[in-house]
Amino acid sequence: MKKIKLSRQSRSDLITYGIILLLSLVLFFVGQSSYQLKGLLVPVCAQIILAVSLNLTVGILGELSLGHAGFMCIGTFVGASFSIYMEQFIHIPALRFFLALLVGALSAGIMGFLIGLPVLRLKGDYLAIVTLAFGEIIKNLINMVYLGYDGNGLHFSMNDTASLGLAEDGVVIIKGPQGVTGTPADSNFGIGVLLVLLTVFIVLNLVHSRDGRAIMAIRDNEIAAESVGIHITKYKLMAFTISAALAGLAGSFYAHNYNNIKASTNNFGYNMSIMILVFVVLGGIGSIRGSVIAATVLYMLPEILRFMSQYRMLVYAIVLIVMMLFTWSPKAQAWKAVQLARCKKKLQPLTDKFRKKSSDELKKEGE
Amino acid sequence: MRFLSYLISGISLGSVYAIIALGYTMVYGIAKMLNFAHGDVIMVGGFSAFTIISMLGYPPALGVLAAIVICTALGVIIEKVAYRPLRNASSSLAVLITAIGVSYLLQNLALLIFGSSTKSFESVVNIPPLKLADGQVNITGETIVTILACIVVMVMLTLFINRTKAGQAMLAVSEDKGAAQLMGINVNGTIALTFAIGSALAAVAGVLLCSAYPTLSPTTGAMPGIKAFVAAVFGGIGSIPGALIGGLLLGVIETLGKAYISSQLSDVIVFGILIVVLVVKPTGILGRKIQEKV
Numbered sequence: 240m241k242k243i244k245l246s247r248q249s250r251s252d253l254i255t256y257g258i259i260l261l262l263s264l265v266l267f268f269v270g271q272s273s274y275q276l277k278g279l280l281v282p283v284c285a286q287i288i289l290a291v292s293l294n295l296t297v298g299i300l301g302e303l304s305l306g307h308a309g310f311m312c313i314g315t316f317v318g319a320s321f322s323i324y325m326e327q328f329i330h331i332p333a334l335r336f337f338l339a340l341l342v343g344a345l346s347a348g349i350m351g352f353l354i355g356l357p358v359l360r361l362k363g364d365y366l367a368i369v370t371l372a373f374g375e376i377i378k379n380l381i382n383m384v385y386l387g388y389d390g391n392g393l394h395f396s397m398n399d400t401a402s403l404g405l406a407e408d409g410v411v412i413i414k415g416p417q418g419v420t421g422t423p424a425d426s427n428f429g430i431g432v433l434l435v436l437l438t439v440f441i442v443l444n445l446v447h448s449r450d451g452r453a454i455m456a457i458r459d460n461e462i463a464a465e466s467v468g469i470h471i472t473k474y475k476l477m478a479f480t481i482s483a484a485l486a487g488l489a490g491s492f493y494a495h496n497y498n499n500i501k502a503s504t505n506n507f508g509y510n511m512s513i514m515i516l517v518f519v520v521l522g523g524i525g526s527i528r529g530s531v532i533a534a535t536v537l538y539m540l541p542e543i544l545r546f547m548s549q550y551r552m553l554v555y556a557i558v559l560i561v562m563m564l565f566t567w568s569p570k571a572q573a574w575k576a577v578q579l580a581r582c583k584k585k586l587q588p589l590t591d592k593f594r595k596k597s598s599d600e601l602k603k604e605g606e
Numbered sequence: 607m608r609f610l611s612y613l614i615s616g617i618s619l620g621s622v623y624a625i626i627a628l629g630y631t632m633v634y635g636i637a638k639m640l641n642f643a644h645g646d647v648i649m650v651g652g653f654s655a656f657t658i659i660s661m662l663g664y665p666p667a668l669g670v671l672a673a674i675v676i677c678t679a680l681g682v683i684i685e686k687v688a689y690r691p692l693r694n695a696s697s698s699l700a701v702l703i704t705a706i707g708v709s710y711l712l713q714n715l716a717l718l719i720f721g722s723s724t725k726s727f728e729s730v731v732n733i734p735p736l737k738l739a740d741g742q743v744n745i746t747g748e749t750i751v752t753i754l755a756c757i758v759v760m761v762m763l764t765l766f767i768n769r770t771k772a773g774q775a776m777l778a779v780s781e782d783k784g785a786a787q788l789m790g791i792n793v794n795g796t797i798a799l800t801f802a803i804g805s806a807l808a809a810v811a812g813v814l815l816c817s818a819y820p821t822l823s824p825t826t827g828a829m830p831g832i833k834a835f836v837a838a839v840f841g842g843i844g845s846i847p848g849a850l851i852g853g854l855l856l857g858v859i860e861t862l863g864k865a866y867i868s869s870q871l872s873d874v875i876v877f878g879i880l881i882v883v884l885v886v887k888p889t890g891i892l893g894r895k896i897q898e899k900v
Binding site: 358 | 698700703704707713714717832836870874880881884
């Protein structure tokens with residue numbers, strides 16, 4: 240039988256997909272153990288998609304975005320509204336759900352493009368604070384939106400339910416701060432795993448492509464990248480838009496798990512954006528596999544370790560600081576290099592022996 | 607008349623923003639980092655004063671003093687433990703994420719110690735309100751003290767930077783760290799001093815903010831902190847008069863926007879200004895343009 244030879248890259252990708260399948264299998268069995276844990280299975284998939292998509296901005300593009308929850312928020316509300324409105328026209332739930340996911344991702348992607356156009360000219364701290372500002376603006380605006388429909392079509396208002404001017408049979412979809420109510424429960428864990436695989440597939444393929452290499456070149460040195468003819472704005476926008484669209488996908492998927500969703504600080508505001516950032520940082524900035532694992536473990540752990548819930552955020556904060564200090568401080572890097580060298584030195588006799596053995600074998604074969 | 611009272615309360619809010627923005631701007635100018643935890647130092651200042659005055663029953667002056675001392679110490683400790691090791695890190699993202707971590711840490715510590723319920727803060731100001739134009743314009747004592755405090759802080763800071771050796775050292779370090787070190791300036795000490803001053807100002811701002819809007823919770827500092835950063839960017843980051851102008855403008859715009867447009871939209875307006883400023887003139891009103899060298 241002919242052996243299939245895989246490049247190192249595709250082998251690494253296959254390992255990533257394998258890890259996802261394994262994790263979902265574990266999650267499936269964990270989910271059987273209690274009702275609470277079962278309820279976490281859909282949100283955890285959304286969290287993984289969010290972490291992977293944020294990693295595209297932070298790890299691959301190298302820009303800090305603090306408004307990721309804002310894009311999720313758009314996906315959630317657009318996707319949910321679409322499903323509720325379309326329930327009267329499309330009677331196949333699977334098709335409706337598929338379209339809702341698509342619409343959620345598209346709307347967030349368009350928003351990401353529009354925001355990215357002016358904002359991506361900024362760098363570092365400024366970009367971080369502007370994305371944070373956009374996230375808050377989106378959340379605040381969505382808290383003011385009133386949307387309903389009746390026989391005449393959709394009605395929209397920024398004031399209150401009464402000003403929608405709905406007919407007798409009208410239905411209110413989004414009720415300002417009370418959020419969106421009546422989303423059909425289409426999400427389930429199986430679709431979640433599929434979406435996670437799709438997200439990882441998109442991101443990994445982007446990273447391996449010519450475009451992905453251009454994006455990483457911009458991350459490593461913008462001026463150098465520009466001087467070899469890489470269109471900076473185009474590639475930055477590409478990464479940012481894809482990242483936003485995937486966040487919208489996660490949002491739309493997340494929405495179809497709950498009958499009612501409100502846009503509060505904890506689920507769509509600053510805190511959520513930071514949570515996703517913690518997943519990305521702990522999993523390893525730039526490592527897709529790491530984001531998947533970190534999001535799963537960190538999202539499930541608090542539920543399993545209920546008694547610690549008070550200290551959860553505190554522990555996250557400390558871990559975040561220690562992690563950054565340990566990975567990025569020049570002193571810690573030097574210390575790690577010394578330890579690595581010492582380790583190598585200790586293993587030297589072993590590797591020597593191994594090398595000698597293999598060279599002996601080679602000689603024997605030669606004879 | 608109504609407009610006048612809105613304007614005055616806007617200037618008062620703007621004065622608080624200006625004091626906070628000073629801390630941001632000084633730290634940004636010297637350490638070239640966005641201190642995300644600055645807003646939470648404000649909250650720590652508020653809680654320190656609250657503990658001393660309302661829980662232990664000491665006089666307000668002592669509470670303010672204690673808040674300043676605690677915040678100064680906190681600022682220096684944060685700089686030493688979390689930021690200094692990363693000053694020469696290869697990625698600028700590292701120190702930014704660490705700052706976010708510190709901000710989160712302070713918020714959650716406060717949450718554990720004081721709980722999530724909102725505390726009512728006793729005003730430290732004991733001045734009767736000023737009534738102008740037959741009582742149509744009412745200026746509270748807090749407003750007067752806030753505006754006065756802002757003026758005093760500005761004057762003192764300007765004198766400190768232009769007239770003292772330590773102030774000159776700060777300017778030198780913000781201009782060129784390496785050259786400053788060669789001139790015999792203690793760079794680490796100067797940066798620590800900047801953090802100390804910035805945090806002391808944050809404590810003052812915290813007490814003033816909590817006196818004017820008498821509520822206190824672990825997230826009290828987050829929003830004013832971000833808005834003060836907007837003010838600092840608006841005025842031109844790194845510039846001290848810029849922080850004053852940006853802070854005052856932002857406070858007035860926010861208050862007028864709340865009064866005449868929509869109270870829900872006021873945050874949107876503030877952040878909208880930030881985005882417009884950054885896109886049109888990223889260096890702000892008084893900032894200098896820095897060319898990036900290859």
